[in-house]
Amino acid sequence: MTRNPMPVFYKDWEALAAEKLERGAFEYIRGGSGSGETLLANETAFRQWAIIPRVLRDVSSVEISTSILDQPIQAPILLAPVGYQKLAYPQGELAAAKAAEKAGVPYIASTVSDYSLEEISEHTPQGNNWFQLYWSTNEALTFSMVKRAEQAGYKAIVVTVDTGVLGWRSSSFVHHFSPVRATRGGANFRKDPVFQALVTEWTEDNIIKEIENNKRRDHMTWDDILRLREITSLPIILKGIQHPKDAEKAAELGFEGIIVSNHGGRQLDAAISSLESLSPIVDAVKDRIAIIVDGGIRSGTDVYKALALGADAVSIGRPYIYGLAAYGEEGVVQVIEQYKSQLISALRLSGEANMKHLSRENLHRY
Numbered sequence: 001m002t003r004n005p006m007p008v009f010y011k012d013w014e015a016l017a018a019e020k021l022e023r024g025a026f027e028y029i030r031g032g033s034g035s036g037e038t039l040l041a042n043e044t045a046f047r048q049w050a051i052i053p054r055v056l057r058d059v060s061s062v063e064i065s066t067s068i069l070d071q072p073i074q075a076p077i078l079l080a081p082v083g084y085q086k087l088a089y090p091q092g093e094l095a096a097a098k099a100a101e102k103a104g105v106p107y108i109a110s111t112v113s114d115y116s117l118e119e120i121s122e123h124t125p126q127g128n129n130w131f132q133l134y135w136s137t138n139e140a141l142t143f144s145m146v147k148r149a150e151q152a153g154y155k156a157i158v159v160t161v162d163t164g165v166l167g168w169r170s171s172s173f174v175h176h177f178s179p180v181r182a183t184r185g186g187a188n189f190r191k192d193p194v195f196q197a198l199v200t201e202w203t204e205d206n207i208i209k210e211i212e213n214n215k216r217r218d219h220m221t222w223d224d225i226l227r228l229r230e231i232t233s234l235p236i237i238l239k240g241i242q243h244p245k246d247a248e249k250a251a252e253l254g255f256e257g258i259i260v261s262n263h264g265g266r267q268l269d270a271a272i273s274s275l276e277s278l279s280p281i282v283d284a285v286k287d288r289i290a291i292i293v294d295g296g297i298r299s300g301t302d303v304y305k306a307l308a309l310g311a312d313a314v315s316i317g318r319p320y321i322y323g324l325a326a327y328g329e330e331g332v333v334q335v336i337e338q339y340k341s342q343l344i345s346a347l348r349l350s351g352e353a354n355m356k357h358l359s360r361e362n363l364h365r366y
């Protein structure tokens with residue numbers, strides 16, 4: 001028997017990433033904001049739910065492929081937008097997006113990617129890529145990025161709405177770490193014609209200064225996002241929804257979906273865990289729009305619990321970045337395949353052949 005050299009558990013992937021990466025980079029990826037309350041709560045919320053197995057049901061065939069935004073996907077799992085992926089691996093976003101393409105799941109490319117949107121899509125001709133938008137201080141730049149995403153074949157725009165100001169990133173203070181400087185990054189900005197016109201002198205310092213000046217708007221409102229509707233026909237997903245009233249508003253305004261997320265515990269420390277946010281949001285929005293949840297999803301059984309509580313799909317951040325740091329594209333494929341087989345196993349062992357039938361009745365709350 002050949003020994004599988006890849007880790008199996010999240011903690012082991014994390015430990016391997018810690019060995020491979022420079023300390024500041026690893027802590028930037030691993031860390032949360034403040035004292036890490038929400039980071040921890042995201043994971044522990046899953047431990048408060050248990051699966052109640054059913055028996056004597058035919059589970060000889062179990063299907064985990066599904067669709068999201070009318071696109072077929074091989075599992076209800078997406079790769080969350082994570083910026084600066086060269087920190088984890090030299091081929092960064094290219095390797096991660098290729099892994100998503102291979103595994104048949106969507107890849108959400110961040111605004112602050114270390115490869116441009118065009119490079120990512122050229123490397124993944126069969127990929128289901130979505131674009132995550134940080135609303136720039138410069139609206140021409142915002143809309144230019146959206147147009148580039150459309151032209152490069154991206155299938156949805158994910159607007160992150162929880163990052164008007166950056167969370168109190170304690171690990172970055174301790175390690176004095178700047179991800180954009182560490183990767184000499186911002187390739188996606190550098191490729192943008194509106195951005196190019198903003199940089200008067202094309203030096204490294206000026207480029208980074210302009211990225212910092214332009215990457216985030218701190219006074220974005222619902223009206224801004226509604227203007228996006230006028231310039232793109234792509235589905236729009238709002239990422240960073242935690243309150244049922246905001247979910248309700250997103251549905252009323254006709255957005256196609258939301259990502260229930262606290263940014264992996266990196267923004268408001270002491271914010272509610274993602275899983276705890278989910279049920280009230282599902283109740284508020286019912287089946288009107290797609291609901292994706294992220295934060296603390298560390299195995300296929302966590303995916304099962306999120307689906308049973310009403311999510312249509314989940315996205316994962318750190319887990320695949322650790323796979324990327326450990327073994328590049330292959331590591332990311334391995335992480336996704338482990339989630340898939342754990343989900344299949346959980347469905348079989350709990351007597352559920354059809355994951356669409358999962359409901360709160362499958363779960364017990366301690």
Ligand SMILES: Cc1cc2nc3c(=O)[nH]c(=O)nc-3n(C[C@H](O)[C@H](O)[C@H](O)COP(=O)(O)O)c2cc1C
Binds near residue numbers: 028082239319
């Ligand atoms: C290193 C790192 C960088 C991230 N960069 C972005 C980003 O560029 N845009 C964004 O919307 N979210 C970003 N996120 C948040 C993720 O999209 C996602 O919400 C979070 O990682 C989910 O939690 P998990 O890591 O526990 O799975 C980032 C997260 C990490 C860990």
Ligand SMILES: CCCCCCC(=O)C(=O)O
Binds near residue numbers: 083112134
């Ligand atoms: C515009 C805000 C920059 C954030 C950089 C990436 C990110 O989201 C993170 O959590 O870190």
